[in-house]
Amino acid sequence: MQDAWIIDGVPVTNRLFLGTGKFGSAALTARVLGAAGTQVTTVALRRVEPGSGGEDLLSALPEGCRVMINTSGARDGEEALRIARLARAAGAGTWIKVEVIPDQRHLLPDNLETLRVTETLVKEGFVVFPYMSPDLAMGRRMAEAGAAAVMPLGAPIGSNRGLRTRELVEIMVREIQAPIVVDAGLGSPSAACECMELGCAAVLVNTAVAVAPDPETLAVAFARAVEAGRLAFRAGLPPVREAEASSPLTGFLGTP
Protein backbone atom coordinates (compact mmCIF):
# COMPACT_ATOMS: atom_id res chain seq x y z
CA MET A 1 0.00 0.00 0.00
CA GLN A 2 1.64 3.20 -1.19
CA ASP A 3 1.35 6.07 1.27
CA ALA A 4 2.91 8.94 -0.58
CA TRP A 5 2.90 12.60 0.25
CA ILE A 6 2.84 14.36 -3.09
CA ILE A 7 4.96 17.49 -2.81
CA ASP A 8 5.03 19.70 -5.89
CA GLY A 9 4.15 16.64 -7.98
CA VAL A 10 6.85 14.49 -6.39
CA PRO A 11 5.67 11.42 -4.44
CA VAL A 12 7.54 11.21 -1.14
CA THR A 13 7.17 7.95 0.74
CA ASN A 14 10.12 8.24 3.11
CA ARG A 15 8.92 10.71 5.69
CA LEU A 16 12.24 11.12 7.46
CA PHE A 17 13.78 14.30 6.08
CA LEU A 18 17.46 14.63 6.96
CA GLY A 19 19.47 17.81 7.43
CA THR A 20 23.11 17.92 6.35
CA GLY A 21 24.65 20.69 8.42
CA LYS A 22 26.65 18.93 11.08
CA PHE A 23 28.22 15.86 9.49
CA GLY A 24 31.98 15.35 9.48
CA SER A 25 32.17 15.00 5.70
CA ALA A 26 30.12 15.11 2.52
CA ALA A 27 30.93 11.47 1.86
CA LEU A 28 29.54 10.44 5.25
CA THR A 29 26.45 12.59 4.67
CA ALA A 30 25.83 10.86 1.37
CA ARG A 31 26.26 7.40 2.94
CA VAL A 32 23.83 8.25 5.73
CA LEU A 33 21.21 9.60 3.33
CA GLY A 34 21.63 6.52 1.20
CA ALA A 35 21.35 4.13 4.16
CA ALA A 36 18.15 5.80 5.37
CA GLY A 37 16.67 5.88 1.87
CA THR A 38 16.22 9.62 2.25
CA GLN A 39 14.10 11.31 -0.40
CA VAL A 40 14.18 14.87 0.96
CA THR A 41 17.23 16.57 2.43
CA THR A 42 18.03 20.11 3.48
CA VAL A 43 21.24 21.87 2.47
CA ALA A 44 22.41 25.30 3.65
CA LEU A 45 23.29 27.40 0.65
CA ARG A 46 25.90 29.22 2.70
CA ARG A 47 27.97 26.08 2.91
CA VAL A 48 27.93 25.43 -0.84
CA GLU A 49 31.16 26.65 -2.41
CA PRO A 50 32.67 24.42 -5.05
CA GLY A 51 36.28 25.22 -5.87
CA SER A 52 37.39 26.08 -2.34
CA GLY A 53 38.78 22.65 -1.54
CA GLY A 54 35.78 22.10 0.71
CA GLU A 55 33.47 19.26 -0.17
CA ASP A 56 30.72 19.71 -2.69
CA LEU A 57 27.73 18.31 -0.90
CA LEU A 58 25.21 18.99 -3.66
CA SER A 59 26.99 16.76 -6.16
CA ALA A 60 27.64 14.07 -3.52
CA LEU A 61 23.95 13.49 -2.72
CA PRO A 62 22.49 10.10 -3.60
CA GLU A 63 20.40 9.68 -6.73
CA GLY A 64 16.75 10.61 -6.33
CA CYS A 65 17.23 12.71 -3.21
CA ARG A 66 15.39 16.03 -3.47
CA VAL A 67 17.15 19.06 -2.06
CA MET A 68 15.37 21.62 0.02
CA ILE A 69 17.72 24.60 0.29
CA ASN A 70 17.54 26.20 3.69
CA THR A 71 18.10 29.88 4.30
CA SER A 72 20.20 29.28 7.39
CA GLY A 73 22.30 32.28 8.30
CA ALA A 74 19.49 34.70 7.46
CA ARG A 75 18.86 37.11 10.32
CA ASP A 76 15.92 38.79 8.67
CA GLY A 77 13.43 38.28 5.87
CA GLU A 78 15.42 40.25 3.35
CA GLU A 79 18.43 37.95 3.69
CA ALA A 80 16.23 34.87 3.49
CA LEU A 81 14.62 36.11 0.28
CA ARG A 82 17.99 36.79 -1.28
CA ILE A 83 19.28 33.33 -0.36
CA ALA A 84 16.18 31.66 -1.82
CA ARG A 85 16.51 33.59 -5.07
CA LEU A 86 20.20 32.80 -5.33
CA ALA A 87 19.45 29.11 -4.77
CA ARG A 88 17.02 29.08 -7.67
CA ALA A 89 19.37 31.09 -9.89
CA ALA A 90 22.19 28.67 -9.02
CA GLY A 91 20.10 25.74 -10.16
CA ALA A 92 19.52 24.33 -6.68
CA GLY A 93 15.80 24.10 -7.26
CA THR A 94 12.75 25.82 -5.84
CA TRP A 95 12.17 23.91 -2.62
CA ILE A 96 13.07 26.27 0.21
CA LYS A 97 13.15 25.76 3.93
CA VAL A 98 12.67 29.25 5.27
CA GLU A 99 14.76 29.75 8.37
CA VAL A 100 14.98 33.28 9.76
CA ILE A 101 16.93 33.43 13.01
CA PRO A 102 17.64 36.72 14.74
CA ASP A 103 18.79 35.02 17.93
CA GLN A 104 22.25 33.50 18.08
CA ARG A 105 21.99 32.23 21.62
CA HIS A 106 19.00 29.91 21.24
CA LEU A 107 18.62 29.86 17.45
CA LEU A 108 14.88 30.35 17.77
CA PRO A 109 13.10 31.57 14.63
CA ASP A 110 11.28 34.85 13.94
CA ASN A 111 7.75 33.79 13.01
CA LEU A 112 6.64 37.15 11.66
CA GLU A 113 9.56 37.55 9.26
CA THR A 114 9.16 33.88 8.30
CA LEU A 115 5.51 34.47 7.39
CA ARG A 116 6.42 37.46 5.23
CA VAL A 117 9.10 35.49 3.41
CA THR A 118 6.70 32.60 2.92
CA GLU A 119 4.10 34.89 1.33
CA THR A 120 6.63 36.42 -1.03
CA LEU A 121 8.34 33.18 -2.06
CA VAL A 122 5.04 31.38 -2.74
CA LYS A 123 4.06 34.23 -5.06
CA GLU A 124 7.42 33.87 -6.81
CA GLY A 125 6.72 30.20 -7.47
CA PHE A 126 8.82 28.55 -4.77
CA VAL A 127 7.76 25.46 -2.80
CA VAL A 128 8.03 26.82 0.70
CA PHE A 129 8.60 25.05 4.02
CA PRO A 130 8.66 27.59 6.85
CA TYR A 131 10.49 26.60 10.05
CA MET A 132 8.74 28.19 13.03
CA SER A 133 8.07 28.25 16.74
CA PRO A 134 4.79 26.35 17.16
CA ASP A 135 1.90 28.80 17.06
CA LEU A 136 -1.53 28.04 15.71
CA ALA A 137 -2.38 31.47 14.33
CA MET A 138 0.97 31.83 12.58
CA GLY A 139 0.79 28.29 11.25
CA ARG A 140 -2.64 28.99 9.79
CA ARG A 141 -1.38 32.15 8.12
CA MET A 142 1.59 30.29 6.65
CA ALA A 143 -0.72 27.58 5.35
CA GLU A 144 -3.09 30.18 3.90
CA ALA A 145 -0.10 31.86 2.24
CA GLY A 146 0.49 28.59 0.39
CA ALA A 147 3.27 26.89 2.38
CA ALA A 148 3.81 23.30 1.24
CA ALA A 149 4.06 22.38 4.92
CA VAL A 150 4.42 24.15 8.22
CA MET A 151 7.46 23.11 10.26
CA PRO A 152 7.20 23.77 14.00
CA LEU A 153 10.16 22.95 16.19
CA GLY A 154 9.98 20.07 18.64
CA ALA A 155 12.63 21.61 20.89
CA PRO A 156 15.46 24.09 20.30
CA ILE A 157 17.88 23.17 17.48
CA GLY A 158 20.55 20.71 18.55
CA SER A 159 19.00 20.11 21.96
CA ASN A 160 17.98 16.48 21.31
CA ARG A 161 15.25 16.96 23.89
CA GLY A 162 12.40 15.43 21.90
CA LEU A 163 8.89 16.68 21.25
CA ARG A 164 8.75 19.25 24.04
CA THR A 165 6.12 21.22 22.16
CA ARG A 166 3.73 18.26 21.89
CA GLU A 167 0.58 20.05 23.08
CA LEU A 168 1.01 22.83 20.52
CA VAL A 169 2.03 20.55 17.67
CA GLU A 170 -0.97 18.31 18.34
CA ILE A 171 -3.30 21.28 18.00
CA MET A 172 -1.55 22.40 14.83
CA VAL A 173 -1.89 18.94 13.29
CA ARG A 174 -5.59 18.93 14.09
CA GLU A 175 -6.40 22.47 13.00
CA ILE A 176 -4.12 23.47 10.14
CA GLN A 177 -5.01 22.69 6.56
CA ALA A 178 -1.44 21.90 5.55
CA PRO A 179 0.97 19.10 6.38
CA ILE A 180 2.90 19.57 9.64
CA VAL A 181 6.57 18.58 9.78
CA VAL A 182 8.32 18.64 13.13
CA ASP A 183 11.77 20.11 12.63
CA ALA A 184 14.50 20.41 15.27
CA GLY A 185 15.07 18.98 18.69
CA LEU A 186 14.24 15.32 17.98
CA GLY A 187 17.00 13.37 19.66
CA SER A 188 15.78 9.78 19.35
CA PRO A 189 13.82 7.54 17.03
CA SER A 190 11.09 7.26 19.69
CA ALA A 191 10.61 11.04 19.58
CA ALA A 192 10.31 10.91 15.79
CA CYS A 193 7.82 8.04 16.08
CA GLU A 194 5.77 10.08 18.55
CA CYS A 195 5.47 12.94 16.04
CA MET A 196 4.29 10.57 13.35
CA GLU A 197 1.74 8.89 15.64
CA LEU A 198 0.25 12.34 16.22
CA GLY A 199 -0.31 12.72 12.49
CA CYS A 200 2.65 14.79 11.41
CA ALA A 201 3.38 14.41 7.71
CA ALA A 202 7.12 14.02 8.26
CA VAL A 203 9.95 14.91 10.60
CA LEU A 204 13.26 16.63 9.93
CA VAL A 205 16.32 15.48 11.84
CA ASN A 206 19.95 16.55 11.72
CA THR A 207 22.00 16.87 14.91
CA ALA A 208 20.99 13.59 16.54
CA VAL A 209 22.12 11.61 13.51
CA ALA A 210 25.08 13.76 12.44
CA VAL A 211 26.92 13.65 15.74
CA ALA A 212 26.05 10.06 16.66
CA PRO A 213 28.91 7.56 16.95
CA ASP A 214 27.31 5.52 14.13
CA PRO A 215 25.25 7.94 12.04
CA GLU A 216 24.33 5.42 9.33
CA THR A 217 22.73 2.94 11.70
CA LEU A 218 20.99 5.64 13.71
CA ALA A 219 19.54 7.14 10.51
CA VAL A 220 18.10 3.75 9.62
CA ALA A 221 16.62 3.49 13.12
CA PHE A 222 15.02 6.91 12.69
CA ALA A 223 13.62 5.93 9.29
CA ARG A 224 12.03 2.78 10.73
CA ALA A 225 10.62 4.69 13.69
CA VAL A 226 9.09 7.24 11.35
CA GLU A 227 7.57 4.47 9.26
CA ALA A 228 6.19 2.75 12.36
CA GLY A 229 4.71 5.98 13.66
CA ARG A 230 3.10 6.68 10.31
CA LEU A 231 1.62 3.19 10.13
CA ALA A 232 0.24 3.56 13.65
CA PHE A 233 -1.34 6.87 12.77
CA ARG A 234 -2.96 5.43 9.67
CA ALA A 235 -4.16 2.34 11.51
CA GLY A 236 -5.58 4.48 14.31
CA LEU A 237 -4.38 4.06 17.86
CA PRO A 238 -6.82 2.60 20.37
CA PRO A 239 -8.14 5.02 22.97
CA VAL A 240 -6.17 5.12 26.18
CA ARG A 241 -8.28 3.60 28.92
CA GLU A 242 -9.33 6.13 31.55
CA ALA A 243 -10.07 5.15 35.15
CA GLU A 244 -13.77 4.28 35.52
CA ALA A 245 -16.04 6.03 38.00
CA SER A 246 -16.77 3.73 40.94
CA SER A 247 -20.55 4.19 40.81
CA PRO A 248 -22.56 4.96 37.64
CA LEU A 249 -23.21 8.65 37.09
CA THR A 250 -26.61 7.97 35.49
CA GLY A 251 -27.84 5.38 37.99
CA PHE A 252 -30.43 7.81 39.32
CA LEU A 253 -32.31 7.60 36.01
CA GLY A 254 -33.26 3.98 36.65
CA THR A 255 -33.25 1.23 34.01
CA PRO A 256 -34.87 2.21 30.71
Added chain:
Amino acid sequence: MAGLAEHLEAARARAWPEPAPGRVEQVLARGAGTEEDLRVLLSPAAAPHLEAMARAAQALTLRHFGRTIQLYAPLYVSDACENTCLYCGYSARNPVPRRTLGLDEVEREAEALAATGIRHVLLLSGESAAACPESHLAAAVRRMAPRFRSIGLEVQPLGEEGYRTLLEAGADALTVYQETYDPALYAKVHPSGPKRDFPFRLETPERGARAGLRQVNLGALLGLGDWRREALCLALHARWLQDRHPALEVGVSLPRLRPHAGGSRPPAPVGDRELVQILTALRLFLPRLGIAVSTRESAALRDNLVGLGVTKMSAGVSARVGGYAEPGAEVPQFEISDPRSVAEIQAMLRARGYDPVMADWPFPPGDSALADAAVRGS
Protein backbone atom coordinates in the same frame (compact mmCIF):
# COMPACT_ATOMS: atom_id res chain seq x y z
CA MET B 1 22.24 48.83 32.84
CA ALA B 2 25.68 49.88 34.04
CA GLY B 3 28.24 50.62 31.36
CA LEU B 4 30.44 47.83 30.06
CA ALA B 5 33.60 49.17 31.69
CA GLU B 6 31.92 49.36 35.12
CA HIS B 7 30.38 45.92 34.66
CA LEU B 8 33.71 44.29 33.86
CA GLU B 9 35.69 46.24 36.43
CA ALA B 10 33.24 45.20 39.14
CA ALA B 11 33.60 41.56 38.09
CA ARG B 12 37.38 41.85 38.01
CA ALA B 13 37.54 43.44 41.45
CA ARG B 14 35.13 40.99 43.11
CA ALA B 15 36.66 38.52 45.55
CA TRP B 16 37.22 35.04 44.11
CA PRO B 17 36.91 32.61 47.00
CA GLU B 18 37.79 28.96 46.71
CA PRO B 19 34.64 27.07 45.58
CA ALA B 20 32.89 24.96 48.20
CA PRO B 21 33.62 21.22 48.06
CA GLY B 22 31.51 19.56 45.37
CA ARG B 23 30.78 22.81 43.51
CA VAL B 24 32.81 21.87 40.43
CA GLU B 25 30.93 18.59 40.05
CA GLN B 26 27.66 20.43 40.58
CA VAL B 27 28.39 22.96 37.82
CA LEU B 28 29.46 20.17 35.49
CA ALA B 29 26.22 18.32 36.19
CA ARG B 30 23.84 21.29 35.96
CA GLY B 31 25.55 23.53 33.42
CA ALA B 32 27.34 26.84 33.89
CA GLY B 33 24.75 29.57 33.63
CA THR B 34 25.98 32.24 36.00
CA GLU B 35 29.11 34.28 36.53
CA GLU B 36 29.65 32.37 39.74
CA ASP B 37 29.50 29.06 37.84
CA LEU B 38 32.09 30.38 35.41
CA ARG B 39 34.36 31.39 38.30
CA VAL B 40 34.11 27.85 39.64
CA LEU B 41 35.24 26.43 36.29
CA LEU B 42 38.15 28.88 36.06
CA SER B 43 39.27 28.27 39.64
CA PRO B 44 42.19 26.09 40.75
CA ALA B 45 39.59 23.68 42.18
CA ALA B 46 38.45 22.85 38.63
CA ALA B 47 41.91 21.92 37.39
CA PRO B 48 41.66 18.27 38.57
CA HIS B 49 38.36 18.02 36.61
CA LEU B 50 39.87 18.99 33.27
CA GLU B 51 38.95 15.69 31.60
CA ALA B 52 35.31 16.00 32.66
CA MET B 53 35.26 19.61 31.50
CA ALA B 54 36.70 18.57 28.14
CA ARG B 55 34.06 15.86 27.69
CA ALA B 56 31.24 18.25 28.53
CA ALA B 57 32.70 20.93 26.23
CA GLN B 58 33.03 18.44 23.41
CA ALA B 59 29.42 17.29 23.77
CA LEU B 60 28.11 20.86 23.76
CA THR B 61 30.23 21.85 20.78
CA LEU B 62 29.06 18.84 18.81
CA ARG B 63 25.43 19.66 19.56
CA HIS B 64 25.74 23.26 18.50
CA PHE B 65 28.32 23.16 15.71
CA GLY B 66 28.42 19.53 14.64
CA ARG B 67 31.61 17.99 13.26
CA THR B 68 32.67 21.16 11.50
CA ILE B 69 35.53 23.63 11.82
CA GLN B 70 35.51 26.86 9.86
CA LEU B 71 38.79 27.87 8.23
CA TYR B 72 40.04 31.43 7.77
CA ALA B 73 43.25 33.32 7.12
CA PRO B 74 44.50 36.85 7.70
CA LEU B 75 45.54 39.22 4.95
CA TYR B 76 47.99 41.86 6.17
CA VAL B 77 47.44 45.16 4.37
CA SER B 78 49.83 47.27 6.45
CA ASP B 79 52.36 46.91 9.26
CA ALA B 80 52.59 50.64 9.92
CA CYS B 81 51.68 51.32 13.54
CA GLU B 82 51.61 54.27 15.89
CA ASN B 83 51.40 52.19 19.06
CA THR B 84 54.28 50.95 21.15
CA CYS B 85 52.73 47.83 22.67
CA LEU B 86 55.48 46.18 24.69
CA TYR B 87 54.57 42.68 23.47
CA CYS B 88 54.21 43.29 19.72
CA GLY B 89 56.55 43.07 16.73
CA TYR B 90 54.75 45.97 15.07
CA SER B 91 55.61 48.40 17.90
CA ALA B 92 56.52 51.82 16.47
CA ARG B 93 59.75 51.53 18.49
CA ASN B 94 60.96 48.56 16.45
CA PRO B 95 63.22 49.92 13.73
CA VAL B 96 61.87 47.74 10.93
CA PRO B 97 60.79 48.89 7.47
CA ARG B 98 57.03 49.46 7.16
CA ARG B 99 54.79 48.91 4.22
CA THR B 100 51.18 49.51 3.25
CA LEU B 101 49.87 47.62 0.26
CA GLY B 102 48.40 49.57 -2.64
CA LEU B 103 45.06 48.43 -3.99
CA ASP B 104 46.54 46.40 -6.84
CA GLU B 105 48.81 44.67 -4.35
CA VAL B 106 45.81 43.97 -2.12
CA GLU B 107 44.08 42.40 -5.07
CA ARG B 108 47.10 40.20 -5.84
CA GLU B 109 47.18 39.07 -2.21
CA ALA B 110 43.46 38.37 -2.28
CA GLU B 111 43.84 36.38 -5.47
CA ALA B 112 46.73 34.33 -4.08
CA LEU B 113 44.87 33.68 -0.83
CA ALA B 114 41.59 32.78 -2.54
CA ALA B 115 43.51 30.34 -4.75
CA THR B 116 44.29 28.31 -1.61
CA GLY B 117 40.55 27.85 -1.04
CA ILE B 118 40.19 30.38 1.77
CA ARG B 119 36.85 32.22 1.62
CA HIS B 120 36.79 33.74 5.10
CA VAL B 121 39.49 36.38 5.34
CA LEU B 122 40.58 38.70 8.11
CA LEU B 123 41.91 42.03 6.81
CA LEU B 124 44.67 42.96 9.18
CA SER B 125 46.76 46.06 9.74
CA GLY B 126 48.79 47.81 12.40
CA GLU B 127 47.13 50.86 13.85
CA SER B 128 48.02 53.89 11.79
CA ALA B 129 45.24 56.10 10.53
CA ALA B 130 47.90 58.10 8.68
CA ALA B 131 49.46 55.20 6.75
CA CYS B 132 46.31 53.14 6.34
CA PRO B 133 43.22 55.30 6.76
CA GLU B 134 39.60 54.18 6.77
CA SER B 135 39.22 55.21 3.12
CA HIS B 136 42.09 52.91 2.11
CA LEU B 137 40.62 50.05 4.14
CA ALA B 138 37.24 50.56 2.47
CA ALA B 139 38.82 50.56 -0.97
CA ALA B 140 40.80 47.42 -0.09
CA VAL B 141 37.64 45.67 1.13
CA ARG B 142 35.84 46.57 -2.11
CA ARG B 143 38.66 45.01 -4.14
CA MET B 144 38.65 41.87 -2.00
CA ALA B 145 34.90 41.32 -1.65
CA PRO B 146 34.15 39.47 -4.90
CA ARG B 147 36.61 36.69 -4.01
CA PHE B 148 35.39 35.96 -0.48
CA ARG B 149 32.33 35.06 1.57
CA SER B 150 33.34 36.91 4.70
CA ILE B 151 35.74 39.78 5.33
CA GLY B 152 36.64 40.48 8.91
CA LEU B 153 38.48 43.58 10.07
CA GLU B 154 41.35 43.56 12.51
CA VAL B 155 42.48 47.14 12.12
CA GLN B 156 42.65 50.28 14.27
CA PRO B 157 39.41 50.74 16.25
CA LEU B 158 36.99 52.94 14.32
CA GLY B 159 33.86 54.89 15.13
CA GLU B 160 30.41 53.48 14.40
CA GLU B 161 30.28 55.50 11.18
CA GLY B 162 33.58 54.02 10.06
CA TYR B 163 32.27 50.50 10.55
CA ARG B 164 29.15 51.40 8.62
CA THR B 165 31.33 52.57 5.72
CA LEU B 166 33.34 49.35 5.79
CA LEU B 167 30.17 47.27 6.06
CA GLU B 168 28.87 48.90 2.90
CA ALA B 169 32.23 48.21 1.25
CA GLY B 170 31.86 44.49 2.06
CA ALA B 171 33.23 43.83 5.53
CA ASP B 172 30.93 41.79 7.78
CA ALA B 173 32.99 40.95 10.87
CA LEU B 174 35.22 42.65 13.38
CA THR B 175 38.05 41.34 15.51
CA VAL B 176 39.44 43.50 18.26
CA TYR B 177 41.39 42.20 21.22
CA GLN B 178 41.26 44.12 24.45
CA GLU B 179 44.65 42.46 25.21
CA THR B 180 44.04 42.90 28.94
CA TYR B 181 40.93 43.84 30.92
CA ASP B 182 43.10 45.23 33.73
CA PRO B 183 43.22 49.02 33.14
CA ALA B 184 46.46 49.51 35.09
CA LEU B 185 48.25 46.71 33.26
CA TYR B 186 46.76 48.00 30.00
CA ALA B 187 48.30 51.42 30.61
CA LYS B 188 51.65 49.82 31.41
CA VAL B 189 51.93 47.69 28.26
CA HIS B 190 50.55 50.40 25.95
CA PRO B 191 52.83 53.30 26.82
CA SER B 192 51.97 55.49 23.83
CA GLY B 193 49.85 55.78 20.71
CA PRO B 194 46.09 55.85 20.10
CA LYS B 195 45.69 52.42 21.68
CA ARG B 196 46.28 53.95 25.11
CA ASP B 197 42.58 54.81 25.24
CA PHE B 198 41.28 51.78 27.21
CA PRO B 199 37.54 52.66 27.19
CA PHE B 200 37.50 53.51 23.46
CA ARG B 201 38.99 50.11 22.66
CA LEU B 202 36.66 48.34 25.08
CA GLU B 203 33.59 49.83 23.39
CA THR B 204 34.83 48.97 19.89
CA PRO B 205 32.90 45.69 19.46
CA GLU B 206 29.74 47.47 20.60
CA ARG B 207 30.24 50.15 17.93
CA GLY B 208 30.78 47.47 15.30
CA ALA B 209 27.64 45.66 16.39
CA ARG B 210 25.59 48.85 16.29
CA ALA B 211 26.88 49.52 12.78
CA GLY B 212 25.36 46.18 11.72
CA LEU B 213 28.34 43.84 11.40
CA ARG B 214 27.27 40.19 11.60
CA GLN B 215 30.07 39.03 13.81
CA VAL B 216 32.50 40.33 16.42
CA ASN B 217 35.48 38.51 17.89
CA LEU B 218 37.06 39.42 21.18
CA GLY B 219 40.35 38.40 22.70
CA ALA B 220 42.61 38.76 25.67
CA LEU B 221 46.31 38.29 25.10
CA LEU B 222 47.05 35.48 27.52
CA GLY B 223 50.36 35.78 29.28
CA LEU B 224 50.19 39.47 30.18
CA GLY B 225 48.34 39.21 33.49
CA ASP B 226 46.15 37.02 35.74
CA TRP B 227 44.61 34.61 33.24
CA ARG B 228 41.64 33.69 35.41
CA ARG B 229 40.43 37.27 35.62
CA GLU B 230 41.22 37.90 31.93
CA ALA B 231 39.18 34.85 30.90
CA LEU B 232 36.36 35.87 33.23
CA CYS B 233 36.17 39.38 31.75
CA LEU B 234 36.45 38.05 28.21
CA ALA B 235 33.48 35.75 28.77
CA LEU B 236 31.43 38.46 30.47
CA HIS B 237 32.24 40.87 27.64
CA ALA B 238 31.00 38.28 25.13
CA ARG B 239 27.82 37.72 27.10
CA TRP B 240 27.23 41.45 27.47
CA LEU B 241 27.33 41.78 23.67
CA GLN B 242 25.06 38.76 23.18
CA ASP B 243 22.56 40.24 25.62
CA ARG B 244 22.41 43.52 23.73
CA HIS B 245 22.58 42.12 20.18
CA PRO B 246 20.79 38.77 19.94
CA ALA B 247 21.44 38.39 16.20
CA LEU B 248 25.17 39.07 16.55
CA GLU B 249 27.58 36.15 16.27
CA VAL B 250 30.05 36.61 19.08
CA GLY B 251 33.37 34.84 19.05
CA VAL B 252 36.61 34.86 20.99
CA SER B 253 40.22 34.04 20.34
CA LEU B 254 42.62 32.82 22.97
CA PRO B 255 45.97 34.14 21.74
CA ARG B 256 48.95 33.38 23.90
CA LEU B 257 51.89 35.73 23.94
CA ARG B 258 54.62 34.56 21.54
CA PRO B 259 58.20 35.69 21.01
CA HIS B 260 58.46 38.47 18.39
CA ALA B 261 60.90 40.96 16.82
CA GLY B 262 60.91 43.07 20.03
CA GLY B 263 62.10 40.02 21.93
CA SER B 264 60.40 39.90 25.37
CA ARG B 265 59.13 36.80 27.21
CA PRO B 266 55.55 36.58 28.52
CA PRO B 267 55.39 37.99 32.07
CA ALA B 268 52.71 35.50 33.18
CA PRO B 269 52.95 32.45 30.90
CA VAL B 270 49.81 30.35 30.37
CA GLY B 271 50.47 26.63 29.98
CA ASP B 272 48.59 24.15 27.82
CA ARG B 273 46.53 22.83 30.74
CA GLU B 274 45.47 26.34 31.66
CA LEU B 275 44.62 27.09 28.03
CA VAL B 276 42.38 24.03 27.90
CA GLN B 277 40.74 25.01 31.19
CA ILE B 278 39.92 28.46 29.76
CA LEU B 279 38.69 27.04 26.45
CA THR B 280 36.39 24.46 28.02
CA ALA B 281 35.12 26.84 30.72
CA LEU B 282 34.17 29.37 28.03
CA ARG B 283 32.36 26.68 26.03
CA LEU B 284 30.40 25.52 29.07
CA PHE B 285 29.44 29.10 29.97
CA LEU B 286 28.55 30.19 26.40
CA PRO B 287 27.53 27.11 24.39
CA ARG B 288 27.10 29.01 21.09
CA LEU B 289 30.29 31.07 21.35
CA GLY B 290 32.62 30.98 18.34
CA ILE B 291 36.13 30.03 19.49
CA ALA B 292 39.16 30.48 17.25
CA VAL B 293 42.66 29.08 17.64
CA SER B 294 45.33 30.66 15.50
CA THR B 295 48.67 29.53 14.09
CA ARG B 296 50.38 31.11 17.07
CA GLU B 297 49.82 27.67 18.56
CA SER B 298 51.73 24.57 17.47
CA ALA B 299 50.33 22.09 14.99
CA ALA B 300 50.27 19.34 17.63
CA LEU B 301 48.34 21.43 20.14
CA ARG B 302 45.90 22.73 17.54
CA ASP B 303 45.17 19.20 16.37
CA ASN B 304 44.36 18.19 19.91
CA LEU B 305 42.17 21.22 20.55
CA VAL B 306 39.86 20.22 17.68
CA GLY B 307 36.84 18.72 19.37
CA LEU B 308 37.33 20.50 22.70
CA GLY B 309 35.28 23.55 21.79
CA VAL B 310 37.18 25.19 18.94
CA THR B 311 34.96 26.24 16.01
CA LYS B 312 37.40 28.16 13.81
CA MET B 313 41.02 27.73 12.81
CA SER B 314 43.33 29.78 10.68
CA ALA B 315 45.14 27.88 7.95
CA GLY B 316 47.89 28.50 5.42
CA VAL B 317 48.74 31.70 7.25
CA SER B 318 51.25 34.37 6.35
CA ALA B 319 51.54 36.97 9.13
CA ARG B 320 53.45 39.30 6.77
CA VAL B 321 52.41 42.18 4.58
CA GLY B 322 52.36 40.84 1.03
CA GLY B 323 53.10 37.32 2.25
CA TYR B 324 50.77 35.38 -0.06
CA ALA B 325 51.75 36.87 -3.41
CA GLU B 326 55.43 37.38 -2.43
CA PRO B 327 56.37 34.76 0.17
CA GLY B 328 59.32 35.67 2.40
CA ALA B 329 58.81 39.43 2.32
CA GLU B 330 58.63 41.71 5.38
CA VAL B 331 58.76 41.04 9.12
CA PRO B 332 55.94 38.90 10.53
CA GLN B 333 53.74 40.24 13.36
CA PHE B 334 54.43 37.09 15.33
CA GLU B 335 56.15 33.78 14.77
CA ILE B 336 53.88 31.18 13.23
CA SER B 337 54.03 27.87 15.05
CA ASP B 338 51.79 25.99 12.64
CA PRO B 339 53.00 26.59 9.09
CA ARG B 340 50.69 24.05 7.44
CA SER B 341 48.93 24.88 4.19
CA VAL B 342 45.16 25.07 3.81
CA ALA B 343 45.17 21.66 2.12
CA GLU B 344 47.18 20.16 4.99
CA ILE B 345 44.80 21.56 7.62
CA GLN B 346 41.83 20.29 5.59
CA ALA B 347 43.41 16.84 5.48
CA MET B 348 44.12 16.88 9.23
CA LEU B 349 40.51 17.81 10.02
CA ARG B 350 39.12 15.13 7.72
CA ALA B 351 41.38 12.54 9.31
CA ARG B 352 39.82 13.51 12.65
CA GLY B 353 36.30 13.20 11.29
CA TYR B 354 35.70 16.93 10.94
CA ASP B 355 34.46 18.80 7.89
CA PRO B 356 36.59 21.86 7.08
CA VAL B 357 34.03 24.57 6.33
CA MET B 358 35.39 27.01 3.77
CA ALA B 359 32.26 29.09 3.21
CA ASP B 360 29.54 29.93 5.69
CA TRP B 361 27.68 32.67 3.86
CA PRO B 362 26.24 32.37 0.36
CA PHE B 363 27.30 35.69 -1.15
CA PRO B 364 30.26 37.97 -1.41
CA PRO B 365 29.97 39.79 1.91
CA GLY B 366 28.49 43.13 2.78
CA ASP B 367 27.07 45.05 -0.12
CA SER B 368 23.69 43.78 -1.23
CA ALA B 369 24.50 44.86 -4.81
CA LEU B 370 27.17 42.16 -4.94
CA ALA B 371 24.70 39.63 -3.60
CA ASP B 372 22.15 40.63 -6.21
CA ALA B 373 24.86 40.36 -8.87
CA ALA B 374 25.53 36.83 -7.60
CA VAL B 375 21.85 36.01 -8.05
CA ARG B 376 21.84 37.40 -11.58
CA GLY B 377 25.17 35.85 -12.50
CA SER B 378 24.44 32.30 -11.38
